[in-house]
Amino acid sequence: MKKYSDIDKLLIKSNDILDMLFNIKSLGRPYPADKIEESESMTKYNRKLVNNLMRVNHAGEVSAQGLYIGHAILAKTKDQKEMMLRMASEEKDHLEWCEKRIKELKGNTSIFNPVWFSGSIAIGMLSSISNDKNALGFIEETEKQVAEHLESHIKKLPKDDKKTYSILKKMKSDEEHHGETAHVNGATELSGNLKKIMETTANVMKFVSYKI
Template identity: 30%
Template sequence: MARQLTRTDHMIRQFDTVLRTLMPGGAQATRPSPSTLVTDDVMSEQERQHSAGLMRVNHTEEVCVQALYQGQSLTAGYTEGHEQLNTAVNEELDHLAWCKARLHELDSHTSRLDPLFYVTSFGVGAIAGRLGNSVSLGFVNAAEERVGKRLEDHMTRLPMADRRSRAVVEKIIEEEAHHAHNALEAGGKRFSLPARLGIRAVDALVSRVAYRL
């Protein structure tokens, strides 16, 4: 029989996730990147820089989602609903690693403000967790849906020649939709329109900053 995880075990797992999210080379994908079998067409320097900016935004958003999950698990406890999202956490780490690898291929860097974004998102997640399971999981649903919509927008903005980035983004869109759905299935409350507009506004601000920095 498998040993039941203690509070200490969960805290160690959280700390490990923090390190893998923020430390250089910390996030290691457990699955091959969707871009593995894809070859780029020729891109201009302007197209390369634009792709790098968009992929930097995507990487930062994955940092924020990781922090959100971690903050919630700290204050909401280890409910059955949150345990159902463990697969999502692992897939988000893959997304993080894929985006970072693509940035390296584009000769660019992750956002210099990622630690600040992480701390802020962790705090938001911790507050959401204190408000109860339905609100906590509802926030996951709203955040994941917003990430999905932003990625769909990026698919229209990425250069057609950047086939490797497009392959990564396309796969992440698919999995973010599952994460959003699973959060509701696990007991999440669907947020009101004003709350979703607020999340959209914050997402837009983070995207503008991460694109440049």
């Protein structure tokens, strides 16, 4: 069996991290709004409203990429790392769907996406430092908050915007599944204070990316 020097090991690890940072592939699942016609209720006002909502959701998916990559970098076992990368690929589908919807509406994504991405990698790594069960606890709570947030956006959509509705519904069901996956794999329950901090941090991102 080949023996690796410390330098070799360091190079392998950095290549591995670069691969995770830049090469997460989506699963390529079909765009949920593909066969749905644009509603006539999408006036200039409604397009702007939906674009603002989808800019927030797109920023959320950029953050999800960062979080899952951060978790994968510091995962303690191969199984945990693979689980994180699989969920990152599912989140990449969401990212592509949000981007496509924003393009259809001729809108724009958040200029702060690099900030959300890098900040989320740091948060993902921080919550994975101690052990995998704590990282799963963080994921379970994050996905719960994301699913609640998506439901609040579904309620804000113009009545006939079935395209955006179908995307958000599918994303919500995936996020609930991610939370369940974390739960059945032994997630530790987080403290109330930590949950509150996570909610406040997410609210800052939502507030800013709704505007710009």
